[in-house]
C-alpha cells in the first residue's frame with residue numbers, strides 16, 4: 163500500500179495556475195512592525211481593480227530542477243526577482259513539507275514596477291498557484307496571510323471588491339490578514355480613471371522606502387495617529403456604499419503618505435510634476451461641481467488613480483487624456499480576487 167501511495171505521489175503533477183488583479187490602496191500601508199513576517203503598523207483599505215490589471219501565474223514543482231526558475235512576461239526574470247520569488251517559495255515548501263524546486267511563469271497585463279502595484283497581483287497569484295501546486299488547500303484567509311509574506315499589499319489582492327488588511331497585534335502574525343468588506347457588485351458604478359505619467363520602473367522599492375521613512379521622518383508618528391480617523395471614515399463610507407463620503411479622506415491619506423515620504427532622509431519622491439498637475443485638475447473639478455465627486459490617490463509611483471462614478475467618468479477621462487505629459491489613460495472598474503484556472507501558461 164505504501165508503495166502504491168508513493169508511486170501515485172511521484173506521478174502526481176504538481177502544477178497549478180492562478181490569476182488575480184492588482185489593487186490600489188485608499189488607506190495606505192507604509193511601515194512595518196515586523197519585517198520578516200511583513201506585519202504592518204496600521205490597517206489599510208483598497209479596491210481590487212478589474213482584469214485590465216491582472217497577473218496570471220503558473221507554478222510547477224519538479225524533482226528534476228536544481229534551482230527555481232522564474233519567467234516574467236516570457237523573459238528570464240532578473241536575479242533579484244528570482245531571489246525574492248525563491249524566498250517566497252521556501253515559505254510554501256516549508257508549509258507543504260516538500261523540497262522540490264519550481265518553474266514559475268508569470269504574465270502581467272500592464273507594465274510591471276510602474277507604480278501600478280504589480281507586486282500585489284504578482285505575489286497574490288503566486289501564493290494561490292504555488293500553494294495549490296504544492297497540494298495545500300488554503301482558505302482565502304490563509305491565502306491572504308501567505309501572500310502577505312511576498313508583498314504586504316498582495317494580501318489584499320486575494321479578495322475582490324473593497325478589502326481591509328487587518329494589522330493585528332500578535333507577534334506571530336496569526337491575526338494579520340485581509341478580508342473583503344464590500345463585494346465588487348456593490349461598486350458597479352465606481353470608476354478608477356488611471357493616468358500613466360511614467361511607465362518606467364520605480365527608483366526606491368517599497369520595503370526599503372518604508373524603513374527609511376520610519377527611521378528618519380519626524381512626521382511618521384503623526385501619520386500613524388492620524389490614519390485611524392481616515393480609516394474609520396473610509397470604512398464607514400464603504401459599508402454605506404457612499405463614495406462622496408470618503409473622497410476627501412482618500413485624497414488626504416494619499417497626501418499624508420507622500421508628505422512623510424518627502425520628509426524622509428534621503429527624501430523619497432514618487433510624484434512627478436504631472437502628478438501635481440493632476441492633483442490640481444481633480445481639486446478644480448470638485449470645486450466646479452461644488453462637491454467631492456472625484457478623488458485622486460497615488461501609490462509608490464507617479465501614476466494617478468482618480469476615483470469617480472460613471473456619471474463623471476467621461477469628463478474626467480477627457481481631462482486627463484488632454485494633458486500633454488500623460489502617456490496613457492485607462493478606466494478601470496472594481497474587480498475580482500483570486501481565481502484558479504485550468505489552462506496553464508506552459
Ligand code: PMV
Pocket residue numbers: 186187189190191192206279281282313314315316368369461462
Ligand atoms: O506591498 P508593497 O511592499 O509593494 O507596498 C505597498 C505600498 C503602497 O503601495 C505604497 C501602499 C499600499 O498599501 O499598497
